Amino acid sequence: MAPLKAILFDMDDTLIDWSQGDGSFHQLELERFQSVCDYLVGLGYTPPSPAWLVEQLPQRAERAWKIAHETLISPHLPQLIMDxxxxxxxxxxxxxxxxxxxxxxxxxxxxxxxxxxVPPALDIFVQHGIQLGIVTNAYQTAPMRQRELKTQSLWHYFQHCLITAADVGRLKPHPSIFQAALSALNVQPHETVFVGDNLVADVLGSQRMGMKAVWRKVAHHHYSQATQESILPDATITDFTQLFPHLDAWFPAWR
Ligand SMILES: [Mg+2]
Structure with missing residues (x-):
């Protein structure tokens, strides 16, 4: 029987609960663009207004994501804005x-x-020597999402493996983004469990790689009946404590 060497996680709505945002995103986005524009003005350029950039970005992003979902070629937020x-x-x-x-x-x-x-379960995995990683379809680069993980006191779990679609250039369920994580941790698919909330990107993608796939079912998501009937996770959980008995069954020596 193979040992359990690594557990890989999707980030958004698997580790991070996006149901609780406070709606101040627009103001923050204005401040971010103001900072970029001030820098460009300092270099002698005449950038567009931050308000115009804030207004334009969602349409650009939506177009980019539409193409991306068809091609599995990832958008790249910094490049999109620089364009x-x-x-x-x-x-x-x-x-x-x-x-x-x-x-x-x-x-x-x-x-x-x-x-x-999430944090109590991750502590237990670390205590048992399991390597941890994140594989996210984010169009931000790893250094960007690393800042979030630091603020949320999660970075120390994932400092050896934070793979974003922007950096790899491909979206889950494409194999190359999963392979990037396996290579980063030097583990094989049959030694690895994947946990994610998206049936296609996370569950189907990781199963095709040969990993055990755990579906983290989140209350604020709607999943189509057709998708639920056609993709069968190796396990379904609503709480990370429910992972442990599945790991015991698949990898009896893991703890
Ligand atoms: Mg997700």
Whole structure:
């Protein structure tokens, strides 16, 4: 019987509960764009107004995600915004991605927290020497989402493996994003369990790789009957404490 070496998690609505945001996102977005624009003004450029950028971004993002869901080629938020700036007359040479991220900043959305059952379960996995990783379909880069994880006191669990679709260039369920995590932790699929809330991206994607796939069912999501009938997780949980008996059955020596 294979040992359990790693557990990989989706991030949003698996580790982080997005049902509790406080709605201040728009104001924060304005402040982020103001910071980028101030930087560009300081270099002698004439950027568009932060308000215009805030207004444009959702439409651009929606278009990019529509294509992405068809192709599984991931959008890239910094690149998307830098393209908008380019179209508004700011040359490509004005900003590189790390500089953009430095001024744009990023952090946890106010009011959005980890699910309460998450940190105690992660502590137990760490105590038993299980490696942990995140595989997210986020269009932010890893350094951006790392800031959120630090604010939410989760970063120390995932510092060896935080894989975002923006960085890999592919979205779950594409195999290459899962493979990036397996390579980062130097583990094989049959030694790995995946936990996620999305039946297609997380459950189907990880099962195709040869991992055990756990569906984290979240109360504030609606799942179509057809999807639920066609994709069968190896286990379904509503709380991380429910993971333990499944791990005991699949990997009897894990604890
Ligand atoms: Mg999710």
């Amino acid at each position: 908008m700036l380019f179209e508004a007359g700011i040359p490509n040479t004005a900003l590189d991605v790390p500089t953009f991220i430095e001024y744009y900043g990023w952090d946890a959305a106010p009011g959005v927290m980890p699910f309460r059952d």
